[in-house]
Amino acid sequence: MSTALARANKRFQLENPASDGAGLIESLLVESPEDHAAVEISYEVGDAIIAQNLAWAKELQKQLPAVQLQQLIKADARLDVAHFERMPASSSGYGEDTFGDEFDDEEAGLEMLDPTCLLTVVETLAGLTGGLTFDPAAGEILS
Numbered sequence: 001m002s003t004a005l006a007r008a009n010k011r012f013q014l015e016n017p018a019s020d021g022a023g024l025i026e027s028l029l030v031e032s033p034e035d036h037a038a039v040e041i042s043y044e045v046g047d048a049i050i051a052q053n054l055a056w057a058k059e060l061q062k063q064l065p066a067v068q069l070q071q072l073i074k075a076d077a078r079l080d081v082a083h084f085e086r087m088p089a090s091s092s093g094y095g096e097d098t099f100g101d102e103f104d105d106e107e108a109g110l111e112m113l114d115p116t117c118l119l120t121v122v123e124t125l126a127g128l129t130g131g132l133t134f135d136p137a138a139g140e141i142l143s
Contacts, residue, residue, distance in 0.1 A: 011033070
């Protein structure tokens with residue numbers, strides 16, 4: 001995963017990798033200073049994931065093609081992706097840039113944040129896994 005992400009965008013800075021006992025990545029922070037963004041990736045597995053996938057499949061059964069619905073039902077793991085925007089030092093109250101959810105000046109924040117980092121990471125992960133790209137906030141599968 002790290003190699004594919006580094007190849008996807010040479011500007012990405014990969015930080016804080018955490019691996020399980022077998023050396024598989026459990027979490028990773030992908031920073032893109034030029035985009036004023038970061039993406040936290042975490043690998044989730046277990047019964048809770050299976051139950052949540054079944055609930056989502058039930059909600060989406062009329063919207064999804066049978067192949068995607070079956071893929072969602074069979075999934076026992078997922079990669080969660082969280083997108084963060086870099087806060088300017090002047091608005092954070094600290095001496096360095098930080099990541100957060102809001103800007104003091106909303107218009108300035110919209111000018112700075114570039115979704116390229118998020119889109120590139122999601123596209124790369126989908127290509128590596130052959131999995132579905134699901135936006136739980138919107139409740140839909142993304143192509």
